[in-house]
Amino acid sequence: MDPADSAAGTAPARGPAGLRLPPGDFGVVLATLRARRGWSVREFGRRANVSEGQICNLESGLRNPTPAVAAACDAALGTGGGLVELAGAGRRGARAEEVVEAGPVVAGYERVLWELRNIGRSTGPSFVTASMKSITRVLTDAAPHAVGEQRAEIWLLASRFAEYTGWMAQEAGNPAEALRWTNLAVRWGAEGGDETVAAYALVRKAFIAQHRGDTGTAIELAERAAGHPAATPVIRAHAARRAAQAHARRGDAGACREALERFGGHAAEAVGDRTRHWGPRVENGSPRLIEATCMLSLRRFEPAADLFAAERELRPAAPSDSNSQARFAIRQATALAGADRLDDACQIVEVTMPVIRRIDSATVRAELGRFVEQARTRRAGPGQLALIDASAALATG
Template identity: 85%
Template sequence: MDQADSAAGKVSAGRSTDARLPPGDFGVVLATLRARRGWSVRECARRANVSEGQICNLESGLRNPTPAVAAACDAAFGTGGELAELAGRRGVRTEGVIEAGPVVAGYERVLWELKDIGRLTGPRFVTASMKSITRMLTDAGPHAVGEQRAEIWLLASKFAEYTGWMAQEAGNPAEALRWTNLAVRWGAHGGDETVAAYALVRKAFIAQHRGDTDAAIGFADRAAGHPAATPVIRAHAARRAAQGYARRGDAGACREALERFRSHTAEVVGDRTLHWGPRVENGNPRLIEATCLLSLRRFELAADLFAAERRRRPTVPADSNSQARFAVRQATALAGVGRLDDACQIVEATLPVIKRIDSATVRAELGQFVEQARPRRAGPGQLALIYASAALALG
């Protein structure tokens, strides 16, 4: 079993790759199936015995599949003739202008698929698909006209923003910044300036994980004050500012930022307009508060709050990244108050997930646990776990 098939097996725990075909025309369905398998364009082309250019043209809608190519793709994905039948129902494209409606609707669904996979398995199995689809969208953009052209560029911006997040999760902040800047540029092509405000939030997060607290707070403040900032973006910015002030040790400023976070979050409950980043109303403000208490080294309060909130409102089961992140933070707080046995139990249960998602940001959290656990008096089994955690934290 190769890496792509292994990824497909892991993804099937959350969403089966053998389910009926997703909605959409041939190109969108092909891209969705490829995303579910974690195959790159090159891997898909190899398995179907066609060129990479053919796959790109099919997925972008620039070309219709011939019966032979459709049959080859059907065989590669094992769809039992359904993919070939779908190709037969598709009309012939005669004009050179892209009809953006089906492209945008279809790839919006693909983006959600990829985000589901990313939350479950980490960046390694989605990055190739994100990059190739983004390339196809930017190639298709000039072939569309009017509002349709703007829609394609805006969708390319969404893909670029998430690709930047995956680059950061893979431990490449320079690549994360590059994709974030591309998202800003393409968002402007699509007539949306809010992505420029949200990009400052992303830069605050990158600075935070780089250990540059002053820069993180500065980017968060600029995001909150940006003319195009929405309540969602201001909520994200307040969260980053709160965590920055906590790391600086400024409890008062942290508390004020947390209040802004709660206030802006309340503004957007039920709002279904376009937004960037995760939906803040799906988060848990108390877990964010506990995270700030941890950074302020108020370990006992943080440990109690993490325990209460993770028991009362567990994170979304499919979001392995968030589950691992908050579990490790709880363990760090427990280690900080000397409850090493409880802390090690949590980390031991979480290590398989951390290994699977291979997230640089979660590994950084694990490093914080090691820092708190090492000075404690530990038994042989606990020491072995701490050493294993230290090795994993280093990547």
């Protein structure tokens, strides 16, 4: 058995030509395979001729698959009997009265979380949210029946699922739901003995406030995050980034510069820290892109456009991260439009439009709306006007 499969607690079933299925029980495997294909629960239900409710119950472990349903799912996913075999093995989660062994649960679902994050970055929230909520339900049902450190591990993993579910809710344009899931992440993190999630949650809330245009609240929350007793250098760097961008939105160049300097200091302090953390690693971000975003908000269009261009040339965005790729491309286009280089701006937007339609992200649509506002202040030809109008329609969802 592959060591990775052993860690997950189950030997994977075989599909066509000996193809390995992902590790986990029927529900975990089903959620993973569906998400890999980029199918929503509705789309998968249509293909398998199984109701959406049944699929959610299967993925969350609330229901065992009947032979007929397992065969229908197997056929829709093309696993060549692998799902039927897995269903026949009866690999279900523990009953409520049983003690849960955390190792297989944590190892299997940590992999699923990693995969769902990648899918969310490339396809958008609609393809992963149902799986995230279903798995979160499994974890929170299992945690009370684990003991000692194992219970803490499951609560912490549930907290991470909740934090990402909150991010997906924000991407879907539902800030209230994003806040609800962020608060659940704090509660479940505390159950697992980790107070740092409370500090990082303030950063997330600052971003939500910034996204709705409340820069004052965003700055206040970022400062609270930086001063939180459990804040790590990574969290303080994220907080400084949010503060810098909020100050820039308010037009305060001096406060923005001070926050950018704090970001650099905290980011340097965090280099080499491989402990488990909340939020993306700061070394994976780009100080140049953060500064360019601030310059754009300060309406310093020429330097912003130059910084965006230099960064994209030096370090192109990963093809799998369509969300970031689209977001920064539209910011570059907005800077170019502000610098009266509308032709270059429209070329970037035209290339990026298919990605924006595919991922259906509220944060990316907001960036597109800012491009439209800036582009409409410039003299445009017929083709450019048509693109700007199409962008406006897409930005409003």
